[in-house]
Amino acid sequence: MRHALTIAGSDPSGGAGIQADLKTFAAFGVYGMSAITAATVQNTCGVREAQALKPGLVAAQIGCLFEDIRVDAVKIGMTADADVISAIAGELRKHPGVPVVLDPVMVSTSGHALLDPAAVHALTRQLLPLAALITPNLPETTVLTGREVRTVEDMRTAAVDLIALGARAVVVKGGHLDGDAVDVFFDGRDFLLLPQPRVATRNTHGTGCTFSSAVAAALANGKPLPDAVRVAKTYISEAIAHAETLGHGHGPVNHFYAATFGSADLL
């Protein structure tokens, strides 16, 4: 069995953050571990509060897992602030062979900051170079590149900018586009467009977390990066298409459906 580690914030409602990541790892038959960066108070209606853990505690969680259990892939989600980012980078630099998927989580759908805006520089300088793949959504791509991104053509241009910034490969996610949900993969050489019809649903809580942890799980299972991205896109598309309404706001996606009746290519 392969093993993956998520370094992310906790979502007590179970739709996003480490809870979504661990559900995704299980769907891919991957043993999941977690290092918590922050506690949030949130439900399907939004994030009310978030508090970062002490950086030393974040580093200690990561360190003690690597000491004990082989880690085949890492996913990074909410990093909260610059000190936590330095702590994560310090630990991951000790394990350069492990593929890292960085989801540069900045703001929740409900508009609550999940990353101190002053920490964007630390994220770009310290975490981006460690990542095999980064997976920004459109607003995060704008923050990282300074470029307004509205169309698939803008996404391609921004992907080139992100490689120039030091990313090894990127998926610019198109969940915030008008029209189809097209994601753009670029590894500095080849582009891969991942189109899917937009599902008309409110239940999109945790879609970015689920997508990035699906890529990490597929990498842990030994898939090459482009295949990992393709299977992750299939997984999130199935999980969104079959999401059931839960709570009063944006409900979670359906991991059970995607794992059981979705792509046969997860393992």
Ligand SMILES: Nc1ncnc2c1ncn2[C@@H]1O[C@H](COP(=O)(O)OP(=O)(O)O)[C@@H](O)[C@H]1O
């Ligand atoms: N309504 C939707 N229908 C189909 N796919 C979607 C929908 N919303 C998001 N996606 C897909 O979910 C994944 C996460 O994208 P996005 O919502 O942009 O991330 P984030 O949650 O980080 O904002 C991407 O693959 C995106 O294309």
Ligand SMILES: Cc1ncc(COP(=O)(O)OP(=O)(O)O)c(N)n1
């Ligand atoms: C703890 C925690 N981490 C990340 C998010 C954001 O989740 P994401 O999948 O990027 O998008 P939305 O759910 O905000 O659409 C979160 N809410 N909580």
